[in-house]
Amino acid sequence: MTSQPRVITLRIDDREISAREDETILQVARDNGIFIPTLCCLEGLSNWSACRLCLVEVNGASRLVASCGARVTQDMVVKTETPNILAHRKMILELLFSERNHVCSVCVANGHCELQHLAQRCGVDHVRLPYRYPELPLDLSHDLFRLDPNRCIVCTRCVRACDEIEGAHTWDVMGRGIDCQVITDLKTPWGASESCTSCGKCVHVCPTGALSQHGTATAEVHRHREFLPYLTQMRGEHD
Amino acid sequence: MPTEELIALKTKADQECRKHRICVCAAASCQSIGADLVLKALATALAESGRAADVELRAVGCIGLCSAGPLVRVENEEQSTLYREVGPGDANELVGSVEAAPVERLRIDTTAPFFARQQRIVLENCGTVRPENIEDYVAAGGYEALCRAITEMTPAEVISELTASGLRGRGGGGYPTGLKWQTVAKSADGTKFVVCNADEGDPGAFMDRSVLESDPHRVLEGMTIAAYAVGASHGYVYVRAEYPLAIARLKTAIRQAKAANLLGQNVAGSRFEFSIDIRLGAGAFVCGEETALLASIEGRRGQPRPRPPYPAERGLYGRPTLINNVETFANIAPIIQRGGAWFASIGTERSKGTKVFALAGQIKNTGLIEVPMGISLREIVESIGGGVPSGGRIKAVQTGGPSGGCIPNDQLDISVDYDSLQKVGSIMGSGGMIVMDETSNMVEVARYFMEFSMSESCGKCAPCRIGNYQMHELLCKLLAGKAAAADLTLLEELTFTVGETSLCGLGQNAPNPIKSTLRYYRHEYEALLSASCAAEEVAQ
Numbered sequence: 001m002t003s004q005p006r007v008i009t010l011r012i013d014d015r016e017i018s019a020r021e022d023e024t025i026l027q028v029a030r031d032n033g034i035f036i037p038t039l040c041c042l043e044g045l046s047n048w049s050a051c052r053l054c055l056v057e058v059n060g061a062s063r064l065v066a067s068c069g070a071r072v073t074q075d076m077v078v079k080t081e082t083p084n085i086l087a088h089r090k091m092i093l094e095l096l097f098s099e100r101n102h103v104c105s106v107c108v109a110n111g112h113c114e115l116q117h118l119a120q121r122c123g124v125d126h127v128r129l130p131y132r133y134p135e136l137p138l139d140l141s142h143d144l145f146r147l148d149p150n151r152c153i154v155c156t157r158c159v160r161a162c163d164e165i166e167g168a169h170t171w172d173v174m175g176r177g178i179d180c181q182v183i184t185d186l187k188t189p190w191g192a193s194e195s196c197t198s199c200g201k202c203v204h205v206c207p208t209g210a211l212s213q214h215g216t217a218t219a220e221v222h223r224h225r226e227f228l229p230y231l232t233q234m235r236g237e238h239d
Numbered sequence: 240m241p242t243e244e245l246i247a248l249k250t251k252a253d254q255e256c257r258k259h260r261i262c263v264c265a266a267a268s269c270q271s272i273g274a275d276l277v278l279k280a281l282a283t284a285l286a287e288s289g290r291a292a293d294v295e296l297r298a299v300g301c302i303g304l305c306s307a308g309p310l311v312r313v314e315n316e317e318q319s320t321l322y323r324e325v326g327p328g329d330a331n332e333l334v335g336s337v338e339a340a341p342v343e344r345l346r347i348d349t350t351a352p353f354f355a356r357q358q359r360i361v362l363e364n365c366g367t368v369r370p371e372n373i374e375d376y377v378a379a380g381g382y383e384a385l386c387r388a389i390t391e392m393t394p395a396e397v398i399s400e401l402t403a404s405g406l407r408g409r410g411g412g413g414y415p416t417g418l419k420w421q422t423v424a425k426s427a428d429g430t431k432f433v434v435c436n437a438d439e440g441d442p443g444a445f446m447d448r449s450v451l452e453s454d455p456h457r458v459l460e461g462m463t464i465a466a467y468a469v470g471a472s473h474g475y476v477y478v479r480a481e482y483p484l485a486i487a488r489l490k491t492a493i494r495q496a497k498a499a500n501l502l503g504q505n506v507a508g509s510r511f512e513f514s515i516d517i518r519l520g521a522g523a524f525v526c527g528e529e530t531a532l533l534a535s536i537e538g539r540r541g542q543p544r545p546r547p548p549y550p551a552e553r554g555l556y557g558r559p560t561l562i563n564n565v566e567t568f569a570n571i572a573p574i575i576q577r578g579g580a581w582f583a584s585i586g587t588e589r590s591k592g593t594k595v596f597a598l599a600g601q602i603k604n605t606g607l608i609e610v611p612m613g614i615s616l617r618e619i620v621e622s623i624g625g626g627v628p629s630g631g632r633i634k635a636v637q638t639g640g641p642s643g644g645c646i647p648n649d650q651l652d653i654s655v656d657y658d659s660l661q662k663v664g665s666i667m668g669s670g671g672m673i674v675m676d677e678t679s680n681m682v683e684v685a686r687y688f689m690e691f692s693m694s695e696s697c698g699k700c701a702p703c704r705i706g707n708y709q710m711h712e713l714l715c716k717l718l719a720g721k722a723a724a725a726d727l728t729l730l731e732e733l734t735f736t737v738g739e740t741s742l743c744g745l746g747q748n749a750p751n752p753i754k755s756t757l758r759y760y761r762h763e764y765e766a767l768l769s770a771s772c773a774a775e776e777v778a779q
Contacts, residue, residue, distance in 0.1 A: 049544070049545040049700075050699045050701065050742060052700055052740040063747075064739060066545055066742075069545050087732075087736070088739060091702075091733070092702055092740065095702065095706055095709065096705065128729055130709075130712065154699075154701075173698070175698070176523065176525075176695075176697060177693060177694060178698065179698070180697075180704070
């Protein structure tokens with residue numbers, strides 16, 4: 001006999017809201033039209049909690065809480081937009097822009113990029129930090145798709161989609177810290193990958209211009225996300 | 240009640256006991272400066288003197304005063320003499336000093352604060368037992384606590400004793416140990432694990448290494464008592480690969496404990512079973528973080544995950560897992576033997592017991608000490624440590640490694656306990672204590688620790704991965720005299736974001752050295768700015 005999750009009430013930004021106790025703060029906020037930025041999160045993929053953009057203030061918690069993974073509880077009091085949180089969001093976005101070569105005007109994802117969209121939404125109009133400008137080699141070996149690591153924010157959506165949905169686990173992360181990169185197989189060229197099924201899911205879950213289809217030029221990337229609602233159904237119980 | 244095996248081991252130790260003993264420190268530090276050669280020379284000298292029948296020569300663990308190594312102790316029931324910087328050429332003289340006058344030119348005054356002011360609980364066997372001989376550990380009272388716990392106490396009573404002791408995690412977090420054990424004990428029934436975090440990664444810290452090299456059975460006993468208390472059947476010691484001597488001694492100890500029925504099935508003749516395996520690290524500081532450590536044991540990439548859920552609820556392979564530091568486990572047997580109340584009588588209100596510190600940097604007596612919580616920091620560095628070798632003034636003391644902060648000279652009178660250290664902007668950390676004199680550039684100190692944190696960041700979360708890099712770049716810019724006031728403001732904002740938004744303790748604490756040096760040495764940062772502005776003026 002499975003028990004139904006209880007319905008509880010909580011406050012988000014001074015609004016009294018009801019929710020199921022198995023929902024995350026992020027899900028409940030979005031269901032109620034409250035904006036919380038995310039980049040590594042994608043419904044249907046396991047929780048990663050690494051972009052740190054979704055942090056919110058919760059009464060009684062000593063630190064900011066990642067709303068993508070935290071479940072709601074009865075009488076929880078959440079604030080999503082304190083001055084601190086807004087400052088942190090901007091700084092994290094600026095850090096992401098400075099890490100690699102995010103130059104929108106010449107990027108294939110210009111106008112269709114979640115990083116760009118969030119920057120606009122969160123009021124980032126300039127980056128205070130010096131750009132690193134790493135010169136990471138592109139992987140153009142696959143006949144359908146390409147990887148430009150200079151646009152990658154290491155959100156690992158591609159890793160999780162390929163591992164958890166397609167089951168191929170072609171993508172993973174190599175290296176540590178500022179040197180970490182997403183790679184195919186054991187750093188073999190994508191075109192020579194033995195595990196890749198060419199399903200393209202990674203391309204369509206990528207938030208930036210890192211993964212795209214061959215032939216798309218500046219601003220031409222279009223994501224086909226029609227399959228995304230099925231992600232949750234494709235997997236069984238997951239946390 | 241001791242088991243037959245324990246009684247047999249104790250008898251063996253008593254039988255082997257001779258009237259006199261010469262102990263040579265064979266821990267990593269002394270070994271690196273020739274302790275092996277000293278041991279060989281002493282063996283030869285002893286054989287030639289014809290005194291081998293009543294003088295035992297033994298290789299022991301860390302005696303503590305590493306700066307004076309190789310260390311040798313000559314002792315019998317009535318007296319003990321400690322010798323410094325012993326060379327193979329001194330062997331005959333030392334053998335000759337048995338039951339005769341000591342060799343004055345090499346003798347260390349053991350009434351000095353370095354020895355007199357210590358209270359050795361964790362380190363009580365270090366430097367006396369042979370690390371690879373379980374009978375020495377048993378003769379010193381080892382495994383009595385385990386037998387007592389299993390045969391005379393319930394798991395709940397064991398936890399109760401732990402809670403009464405007030406012991407807090409010695410790895411740096413300071414989390415109440417009894418509470419953690421209770422949480423694991425109360426977690427879902429079924430398979431549970433006990434994990435020992437021996438991935439000591441702070442630069443300059445070697446407390447755990449010394450305990451593992453010098454008295455490994457102590458740690459195993461602590462883990463086994465813990466397993467009994469929380470209901471675990473399997474344990475792991477996660478040791479960093481850079482500690483080969485510790486790994487070897489642990490392996491030997493595990494084998495010996497199994498042979499004596501103190502590990503494996505039917506521990507100490509009871510129905511309780513517990514086995515321990517070793518897992519090696521592979522060079523990542525981040526794997527000292529508990530969730531990254533567990534991922535590493537599982538064969539996955541050593542990256543932390545968000546908590547809750549905590550390992551006590553969902554840990555290794557999703558099972559309830561108790562994870563504690565080496566030094567924490569080393570405190571367990573004495574607490575069970577002498578009682579939680581005894582332990583709580585040492586230290587301060589909220590920081591009970593003792594703490595092992597590794598003294599390093601500009602200090603005369605570098606090495607390992609164990610002192611009661613509540614002692615003043617000044618007494619540690621000036622009295623016990625002997626102050627700066629050149630006789631100069633101590634500028635600051637750094638505690639807590641890359642997660643800690645610098646405490647300036649005028650704050651050195653604070654009590655060494657978890658709360659007081661936090662109040663002045665540092666942390667207890669795992670026990671690394673680096674003394675700095677007036678030649679230290681505090682901005683460079685901050686840069687050094689940030690370089691470490693930057694290179695050890697796992698890369699999972701954006702603030703730590705990129706923020707550490709950018710903070711390091713700014714510090715380099717400052718040190719090169721190229722920074723403007725706006726850069727200093729930016730640096731401070733970065734310390735704020737990285738500290739508040741990082742996913743795990745590494746990122747959350749990486750800005751601490753910068754924050755702490757800005758708090759007490761802002762003028763040093765600003766002086767670097769002035770140099771840059773002045774240069775521009777000259778250019779114009």
